[in-house]
Amino acid sequence: MTACSPAFAIAAADALLGSILGSFYNVLIYRLPRGRSIVRPRSSCPHCSSAIAWYDNVPVASYLLLRGRCRRCGERIAPSYVAVEIISAACAAYCVRRYGVSPEALWIYAFCSLLLVITFIDWYHRIIPDVLSLGGAVLGWAGSLRFLDITITQSLAGSAVGAGALLAVAFLYKAVRKVDGLGFGDVKLMAMIGAFMGWRSVFPILFLASLFGSVYGLYLIRKGGDGRTAVAFGSFLAPSAFLVLAFGPALWNYYLHYYFG
Secondary structure (H helix, E strand, O other): OOOOHHHHHHHHHHHHHHHHHHHHHHHHHHHHHHOOOOOOOOOEOOOOOOEOOHHHOOOOHHHHHOOOEOOOOOOEOOOHHHHHHHHHHHHHHHHHHHHOOOHHHHHHHHHHHHHHHHHHHHHHHOOOOHHHHHHHHHHHHHHHOOOOOOOHHHHHHHHHHHHHHHHHHHHHHHHHHOOOOOOHHHHHHHHHHHHHHOHHHHHHHHHHHHHHHHHHHHHHHHOOOOOOOOOOOHHHHHHHHHHHHHHHHHHHHHHHHHHHO
């Protein structure tokens, strides 16, 4: 036994729990946009609709053992299923490592989970369900009362600044381009992000999301797009929020050191 064994055991347990929850997040990603119950029926193959046995529904392991295919029909299961489970596991381990075994870690993991589910739903379906964004905003406000390292005032200001900034961009874009550039789902998402992270994080997140979205837009143009191809901006906002959450202070300190010594 080594001195780091307890910490490794805790991280492993958190990652395992995160992967199990990630399996449920796949249910949310598939069913919420389709208006289906997230409780019943049990998980089934999206191709042949056969119910998935418990031993074929073990997070990550079953996907690898079955080589990413349904046992019944042999059709390929999208790699995004195992990606969600792995990302969820990594988020759980990260939250406990950074915040310890604490209510704050639980709240931040819930935030990361919402960002994860929203990223994939918006990428595939171009929608962000209100139950996730507005429900997440309420969760952020509640957390700021006790569990998060921001005050309720900072949380409410974050929601107002986040939503307001995107509303301003949306109105400006429509005035210039005469078409809708952003949906209200993105506005509600920024309200949720601001509720958890406060107003100071809003503009770094918008900068990163715009940068990633622009790079992807250039890729689409090179593939034959005309510059008006719809881009799911929420699927760039959500990962950008996590990057600022995880690396924002380090990046800011590097920026200050680089430019101001």
